[in-house]
Amino acid sequence: MKKKYKIGLHILIWLLVFLNDFFPKYLNNSFRSYANSGSSPLLLFNYFLVCLGYLGSSLVSFYTTANLIAPSFFNKKWLKGILFTCLLFIFIPSYRYLLEFHFFLPYLGFDNYFGGKPEVSWYIQNSILYTFYSYFIYGFIYFIVTEWYTNNRKQKELEKEKITAELAFLKSQINPHFLFNTLNDIYALTYRKSDEAPAAVLKLSDLLRYMLKESDDKFADLQKEIDYLKNVIDFFRSGKKEPHLSNLTLMAKLANNRLLH
Incomplete structure (x- = not known):
């Protein structure tokens, strides 16, 4: 597959992932912080930014796993793979904390914890487990499938x-x-x-x-x-x-x- 088509396919898939998250939440007004806001262009914009912000974490998790972590482990570069995994698991809660408490809350009025602050250990564990059971695994699956496809194509060319x-x-x-x-x-x-x-x-x-x-x-x-x-x-x-x-x-x-x- 040509590079430009591959990039276009990735953009299309992530767009569908985003819309699948954004529209149901907006149409059902799922965020309690906006329960009394009523329907307005500002509400639509806020939902858009919140969903886009969380998508950023998913993008980093997926592509870091697919392009750095998975290749390292499959090529038996264990230390490199462990290092990238640790860096990813440090980034995820850090990014989420900055996003939720330094952007969503002061600028969008979005409070994901209903006026309270979660415990640090729970917050880190929740952030990592959410990523591990979703886009971390998806990144490994994507790497395995693309490796199989690439090797199969090379075999046919040989x-x-x-x-x-x-x-x-x-x-x-x-x-x-x-x-x-x-x-x-x-x-x-x-x-x-x-x-x-x-x-x-x-x-x-x-x-x-x-x-x-x-x-x-x-x-x-x-x-x-x-x-x-x-x-x-x-x-x-x-x-x-x-x-x-x-x-x-x-x-x-x-x-x-x-x-x-």
Whole structure:
């Protein structure tokens, strides 16, 4: 997936996550701090900012896990993974505290604790557990899925490159072997002054034209490949001898690889 499409997909998903949180809460007026505010543009704006603020914590938790913590643990960089995890778990309650008590409460009148202040230990535990059971785990799942997709794509590309390399190798083998053996057979026909010698030369010309002009195409027509192999067999039989096994084997492999490719 191209980078710009990937970024667009992420934006779309997070937008849907935000709207799924924002609209139900606003339409039901779920926050007790705004219970008596009534419907107004200011209420809509306040709900928007509150939901957006909490979304910020989710974004940091998700992408820190997906891009730093999960790769560290999966690559067995345990100390690095533990360090990033500790930093994330320090950031979450700190960010939430600053957001709720230094922005939401004084500027938006939003009080998530109904006039009281929670105990520090409960506050930290609640903040970390909420993140751990949601976006921390989502980040690990996202990393695993993307790693699987990336590795699967790389595997397919390697297989494709392998087939291309094998095809190039076979073509480098078949051309000199085929040509030398064929010239020997034509020489035998001309030496015997056989009437089949001119036809053999024309057939060789057609075979070489096909090999040079059409064998580099990405896809091969099955019927053309079959006709090509039949012409090779007919060509050798016209010389009253069986075709060289090395030629047939190489050409069969070449045709098979081209069709798979």
